Amino acid sequence: xxxxxxxxxxxxxxIGPELIGKLLAEPDIKGKADIIxxxxxxxxEMGMRQAETEWSIRELDKNDQTExxxxxxxxxxxxxxxDKKSVRIAQISEAGGTASLRNLDRALxxxxxxxxxxxLFGPFNKASLHLAGMKEEDEHRYIAxxxxxxxxxxxxxxxxELITTRVTSHIALRNVAKSIDVDGIINAIKLANDTLISxxxxxxKIGVAALNPHAGDNGNFGTEEIDILAPAIEMARxxxxxxxxxxxxxxxxxxxxxxxxxxxxxxxxxxxxIAMKMMGFDRGVTIAAGLPVPIATPAHGTxxxxxxxxIANLNATRKAFDILCxxxxxFRRNRLAA
Numbered sequence: 001x002x003x004x005x006x007x008x009x010x011x012x013x014x015i016g017p018e019l020i021g022k023l024l025a026e027p028d029i030k031g032k033a034d035i036i037x038x039x040x041x042x043x044x045e046m047g048m049r050q051a052e053t054e055w056s057i058r059e060l061d062k063n064d065q066t067e068x069x070x071x072x073x074x075x076x077x078x079x080x081x082x083d084k085k086s087v088r089i090a091q092i093s094e095a096g097g098t099a100s101l102r103n104l105d106r107a108l109x110x111x112x113x114x115x116x117x118x119x120l121f122g123p124f125n126k127a128s129l130h131l132a133g134m135k136e137e138d139e140h141r142y143i144a145x146x147x148x149x150x151x152x153x154x155x156x157x158x159x160x161e162l163i164t165t166r167v168t169s170h171i172a173l174r175n176v177a178k179s180i181d182v183d184g185i186i187n188a189i190k191l192a193n194d195t196l197i198s199x200x201x202x203x204x205k206i207g208v209a210a211l212n213p214h215a216g217d218n219g220n221f222g223t224e225e226i227d228i229l230a231p232a233i234e235m236a237r238x239x240x241x242x243x244x245x246x247x248x249x250x251x252x253x254x255x256x257x258x259x260x261x262x263x264x265x266x267x268x269x270x271x272x273x274i275a276m277k278m279m280g281f282d283r284g285v286t287i288a289a290g291l292p293v294p295i296a297t298p299a300h301g302t303x304x305x306x307x308x309x310x311i312a313n314l315n316a317t318r319k320a321f322d323i324l325c326x327x328x329x330x331f332r333r334n335r336l337a338a
Contacts, residue, residue, distance in 0.1 A: 002032065005324055009037075013088055037077065079103055152191065155289070158284070159283055166267065215247065
């Protein structure tokens with residue numbers, strides 16, 4: 001079953017348009033998913049010029065904006081969020097942030113109406129988003145608010161078949177230890193398990209990274225592993241989740257790299273990000289996990305230093321598309337069966 005994926009060009013001033021230009025020129029894309037473009041036509045066309053690719057666009061009838069069609073052209077839900085002169089390559093701007101948010105809103109509307117099964121967006125620039133009025137910490141929290149979703153959700157990072165979740169995220173390192181509790185660890189374990197199941201894994205194997213050096217060395221370097229992590233892991237096992245640990249954080253990712261784990265639950269942001277980006281910076285994907293619909297983007301950001309130069313690496317965007325094909329197909333199958 002092919003999913004229906006809404007594709008957004010992302011921040012117009014970054015590498016997102018170029019990446020979409022390259023992605024949609026790949027010969028197998030139409031066979032894997034039905035695509036609907038959401039955004040400004042001139043930005044998609046700019047992306048094709050930057051990528052030195054060419055594919056056809058068919059603007060949708062305003063009276064039937066969810067028509068998909070099977071022709072060679074990609075259907076476009078045409079927006080007017082930014083004019084050509086306001087697209088200033090490699091510059092943070094309110095205009096770029098406004099375009100990003102309005103196109104994201106429209107794509108999310110398609111999922112709410114069951115007209116799309118997943119959303120792929122080119123990288124956003126957080127500074128531009130905040131200039132445009134985004135009050136939330138990041139786009140993931142913005143999406144949750146827009147969808148009126150109050151459940152547990154978090155950013156998940158994926159590299160090939162390995163994912164990471166984290167118990168704490170964008171907080172100062174000095175505040176990490178006091179912010180870790182049993183409920184937070186269980187939530188991160190469950191999120192890893194549910195995300196992998198939605199991507200087609202039947203029984204994911206999950207490892208939990210320790211907080212302290214050498215996993216606390218039996219309490220010599222901290223007692224969080226004994227007092228908090230171990231009880232949380234045991235409770236998660238009671239939920240029939242295949243999870244173990246806590247493992248020393250300097251070796252747990254070796255097990256993930258070698259295919260012995262499907263997910264690593266980390267205690268703080270850089271504990272997982274450093275390992276994942278060292279193993280494959282140009283293949284990393286960010287999943288907005290736990291939300292009502294699958295949403296993903298390449299993990300590398302807008303890369304203003306190379307924007308407009310035609311040299312952006314497609315790997316992470318292609319990986320994001322491929323994982324959304326799996327997640328979107330499962331989402332569509334489950335929705336139609338309900």
